[in-house]
Amino acid sequence: xxxxxxxxxxxxxxxxxxxxxxxxxxxxxxxxxxxxxxxxxxxxxxxxxxxxxxxxxxxxxxxxxxxxxxxxxxxxxxxxxxxxxxxxxxxxxxxxxxxxxxxxxxxxxxxxxxxxxxxxxxxxxxxxxxxxxxxxxxxxxxxxxxxxxxxxxxxxxxxxxxxxxxxxxxxxxxxxxxxxxxxxxxxxxxxxxxxxxxxxxxxxxxxxxxxxxxxxxxxxxxxxxxxxxxxxxxxxxxxxxxxxxxxxxxxxxxxxxxxxxxxxxxxxxxxxxxxxxxxxxxxxxxxxxxxxxxxxxxxxxxxxxxxxxxxxxxxxxxxxxxxxxxxxxxxxxxxxxxxxxxxxxxxxxxxxxxxxxxxxxxxxxxxxxxxxxxxxxxxxxxxxxxxxxxxxxxxxxxxxxxxxxxxxxxxxxxxxxxxxxxxxxxxxxxxxxxxxxxxx
Amino acid sequence: xxxxxxxxxxxxxxxxxxxxxxxxxxxxxxxxxxxxxxxxxxxxxxxxxxxxxxxxxxxxxxxxxxxxxxxxxxxxxxxxxxxxxxxxxxxxxxxxxxxxxxxxxxxxxxxxxxxxxxxxxxxxxxxxxxxxxxxxxxxxxxxxxxxxxxxxxxxxxxxxxxxxxxxxxxxxxxxxxxxxxxxxxxxxxxxxxxxxxxxxxxxxxxxxxxx
Numbered sequence: 001x002x003x004x005x006x007x008x009x010x011x012x013x014x015x016x017x018x019x020x021x022x023x024x025x026x027x028x029x030x031x032x033x034x035x036x037x038x039x040x041x042x043x044x045x046x047x048x049x050x051x052x053x054x055x056x057x058x059x060x061x062x063x064x065x066x067x068x069x070x071x072x073x074x075x076x077x078x079x080x081x082x083x084x085x086x087x088x089x090x091x092x093x094x095x096x097x098x099x100x101x102x103x104x105x106x107x108x109x110x111x112x113x114x115x116x117x118x119x120x121x122x123x124x125x126x127x128x129x130x131x132x133x134x135x136x137x138x139x140x141x142x143x144x145x146x147x148x149x150x151x152x153x154x155x156x157x158x159x160x161x162x163x164x165x166x167x168x169x170x171x172x173x174x175x176x177x178x179x180x181x182x183x184x185x186x187x188x189x190x191x192x193x194x195x196x197x198x199x200x201x202x203x204x205x206x207x208x209x210x211x212x213x214x215x216x217x218x219x220x221x222x223x224x225x226x227x228x229x230x231x232x233x234x235x236x237x238x239x240x241x242x243x244x245x246x247x248x249x250x251x252x253x254x255x256x257x258x259x260x261x262x263x264x265x266x267x268x269x270x271x272x273x274x275x276x277x278x279x280x281x282x283x284x285x286x287x288x289x290x291x292x293x294x295x296x297x298x299x300x301x302x303x304x305x306x307x308x309x310x311x312x313x314x315x316x317x318x319x320x321x322x323x324x325x326x327x328x329x330x331x332x333x334x335x336x337x338x339x340x341x342x343x344x345x346x347x348x349x350x351x352x353x354x355x356x357x358x359x360x361x362x363x364x365x366x367x368x369x370x371x372x373x374x375x376x377x378x379x380x381x382x383x384x385x386x387x388x389x390x391x392x393x394x395x396x397x398x399x400x401x402x403x404x405x406x407x408x409x410x411x412x413x414x415x416x417x418x419x420x421x422x423x424x425x426x427x428x429x430x431x432x433x434x435x436x437x438x439x440x
Numbered sequence: 441x442x443x444x445x446x447x448x449x450x451x452x453x454x455x456x457x458x459x460x461x462x463x464x465x466x467x468x469x470x471x472x473x474x475x476x477x478x479x480x481x482x483x484x485x486x487x488x489x490x491x492x493x494x495x496x497x498x499x500x501x502x503x504x505x506x507x508x509x510x511x512x513x514x515x516x517x518x519x520x521x522x523x524x525x526x527x528x529x530x531x532x533x534x535x536x537x538x539x540x541x542x543x544x545x546x547x548x549x550x551x552x553x554x555x556x557x558x559x560x561x562x563x564x565x566x567x568x569x570x571x572x573x574x575x576x577x578x579x580x581x582x583x584x585x586x587x588x589x590x591x592x593x594x595x596x597x598x599x600x601x602x603x604x605x606x607x608x609x610x611x612x613x614x615x616x617x618x619x620x621x622x623x624x625x626x627x628x629x630x631x632x633x634x635x636x637x638x639x640x641x642x643x644x645x646x647x648x649x650x651x
Contacts, residue, residue: 017473019633025469026626029573030515032504046572055573068618076619077575105644106504108512109627110492110634264641267479277480318482318641321648342643343503
């Protein structure tokens with residue numbers, strides 16, 4: 001047995017807790033999970049059935065843990081893990097599963113297949129066989145956290161320029177984008193790019209919120225690697241920043257995996273040191289509208305709009321009604337996809353897939369069911385509250401000629417606020433070849 | 441000692457072996473870590489668990505069971521038959537005292553269970569996906585249960601089949617902790633974890649209000 005295999009098996013053992021053992025043991029191989037998976041819907045073959053994918057790990061587990069399997073391995077499909085098997089498992093976990101948990105919801109026994117896929121990802125990461133780009137991105141984020149001064153000056157300069165834009169858009173000369181504001185109530189954590197800073201800044205200023213912008217971005221590639229150690233180090237940057245500034249709340253940009261990890265995982269990784277409320281920007285928007293802190297025009301967006309539920313936000317995060325509440329306040333023609341909410345189809349971009357160029361064809365193919373869903377609504381605008389979903393829907397939009405515009409919730413809210421000037425990307429916006437949408 | 445008593449003792453031994461094996465499995469799983477979740481609760485864990493074992497099991501609760509309602513109901517009927525066979529085995533010394541209506545009902549439930557089991561067994565052979573997913577253990581388990589239910593129905597109808605029924609019971613019950621049939625234990629773990637996870641996050645059951 002090579003060292004790689006030893007490490008992989010050791011990692012499996014280390015993860016073997018009650019929920020994982022249950023997932024490995026409970027499956028009755030009834031196959032009812034097949035259509036739950038977007039990979040299977042796009043290309044119906046046995047290899048795309050979630051139970052089949054999970055079975056590849058179960059065969060390894062049985063070889064290590066089951067008496068009958070040790071005596072009669074053929075009887076239960078038990079196999080000794082070797083290098084080609086590990087490579088196959090790695091490919092399955094990183095390229096054929098977006099960890100969306102739709103199979104779990106559809107399984108009569110509730111088998112948590114994504115938990116097993118995460119276990120494989122952890123095995124691959126520990127044994128050095130995980131996709132390099134994800135490892136590099138996670139490590140780069142960790143390095144950035146160790147010495148933020150390296151890029152901070154440039155970041156602050158960019159924020160200053162953005163502040164000018166903000167004042168121009170809002171017509172408010174006092175509008176600010178505070179950074180490292182001691183004692184602020186909210187620490188807003190954006191993603192890389194002005195598009196996740198400027199629109200929320202418009203909203204925060206309009207709501208007269210006591211907020212400050214994080215100097216770090218919310219995304220966490222350690223989560224995709226299922227490497228708790230790396231994921232924890234990436235998250236620590238923001239936890240330390242929140243502690244240093246003494247904020248009460250961390251608000252995460254429109255990002256599925258970042259919200260799910262900060263809302264549901266980080267409190268466990270930093271038990272005792274983490275006493276912040278974590279909310280998604282969507283929840284904050286819903287609150288502002290509900291409390292009348294921002295005024296929005298429900299007729300401002302006349303186009304037919306549909307909403308894509310990010311798996312991390314809806315099925316895995318419980319953010320189901322909040323985005324709908326916001327959208328119904330800013331959109332006059334809102335159309336649901338079918339199925340939606342906790343039963344929504346994954347777009348195919350989750351689990352870090354959009355970062356893995358080598359699997360792009362597979363990802364686009366698996367996005368076909370979502371493309372069909374979008375087309376059926378007849379909507380011209382698709383809203384997604386997750387950056388990876390937006391990237392994926394953008395790709396399937398192009399590939400399947402959907403002719404839709406993809407946008408974030410905050411962008412629509414800002415449009416509905418009817419400000420003196422539009423956001424840069426909304427300026428004299430031509431949504432489609434055949435129509436020009438007037439921005440207030 | 442008559443052959444009947446010997447077969448009854450064999451069935452009892454099978455039952456004890458099955459219970460012992462499942463207990464060992466349960467104890468082993470319980471010794472594994474159960475990560476404590478310290479994230480603030482959004483929904484309600486106990487409601488989630490209650491949902492997982494009740495409403496969440498209804499054929500209309502999931503897309504998969506709506507699409508494959510017949511397959512799901514076949515599975516439900518099959519499992520009802522299995523638990524009926526187990527119950528029938530436990531009360532077998534008192535079969536003579538059963539009202540004939542109850543006895544007939546048991547025979548029908550067991551026959552239906554066996555029929556549905558056989559259908560499942562055949563599907564595992566002829567249906568492409570199921571064939572691809574199935575291991576020898578799966579084929580053996582479904583036919584073992586099917587034959588056991590059929591034997592129970594026959595034994596209730598004709599006492600001459602009691603000895604084969606007891607022998608089959610011994611094999612079936614002793615096999616439970618060894619092969620895939622032990623999912624009967626993990627079903628409870630799995631649905632409970634499902635309820636905890638989704639209940640905590642207010643996904644199932646899902647309150648349609650903005651908090």
